[in-house]
Amino acid sequence: MTNATKIAFLCAALAAFMLPAAAQTSGSTGPSTAPAPSPMTIQQRKQNQQDRIANGIESGQLTAGEAAKLEKKESNLNQEEKLMRSEDNGHLTSADRQVLNQQQNQVSNQIYKDKHNAAVQNTDPRSEVGQRQRNQQERIAQGIQSGQMTAGEAARAERNQAAVNREIRTDRAANAGHLTQAERQQINQQQNHNSKQI
Numbered sequence: 001m002t003n004a005t006k007i008a009f010l011c012a013a014l015a016a017f018m019l020p021a022a023a024q025t026s027g028s029t030g031p032s033t034a035p036a037p038s039p040m041t042i043q044q045r046k047q048n049q050q051d052r053i054a055n056g057i058e059s060g061q062l063t064a065g066e067a068a069k070l071e072k073k074e075s076n077l078n079q080e081e082k083l084m085r086s087e088d089n090g091h092l093t094s095a096d097r098q099v100l101n102q103q104q105n106q107v108s109n110q111i112y113k114d115k116h117n118a119a120v121q122n123t124d125p126r127s128e129v130g131q132r133q134r135n136q137q138e139r140i141a142q143g144i145q146s147g148q149m150t151a152g153e154a155a156r157a158e159r160n161q162a163a164v165n166r167e168i169r170t171d172r173a174a175n176a177g178h179l180t181q182a183e184r185q186q187i188n189q190q191q192n193h194n195s196k197q198i
Contacts, residue, residue: 068158
């Protein structure tokens with residue numbers, strides 16, 4: 001091997017060792033100044049809230065009654081946003097965005113409180129009636145998460161489910177924890193109606 005070849009190999013090896021060090025120091029004059037992530041848009045925020053509600057329904061952390069109230073609030077916010085946009089040629093002013101954000105913060109706090117309180121929905125029912133209730137809840141959660149159900153539609157579906165749940169509790173309380181054949185038949189008819197609505 002000639003001296004020229006040795007020098008060429010030595011230079012190449014030296015360059016290979018220095019390249020990573022140079023890459024680490026180039027442009028690094030202090031702490032990272034990466035831009036902060038931009039805040040969520042109104043639409044992203046609405047989708048986030050809907051996902052949180054759907055997850056709460058799916059996990060049983062939200063009862064049908066809690067989900068109905070939350071979805072009603074979401075529906076009202078959607079109507080308010082629609083009105084605001086209609087007043088400004090389809091746009092939201094910064095004041096509109098601020099108002100909607102404050103209201104979304106309130107709904108967000110309510111979602112958190114409802115998901116962390118003592119009221120829960122049974123996610124592993126043993127009775128046929130309970131399994132039907134669970135199935136309906138899962139279908140509503142999927143509809144919310146996929147966007148196939150609006151907040152208003154979900155609120156109506158959850159109100160209907162909450163009414164059936166109250167009726168079941170009342171019937172069971174009157175019959176030492178059991179449902180009569182006639183009560184089961186009545187509840188099944190109501191669930192059929194709710195199923196069609198979903």
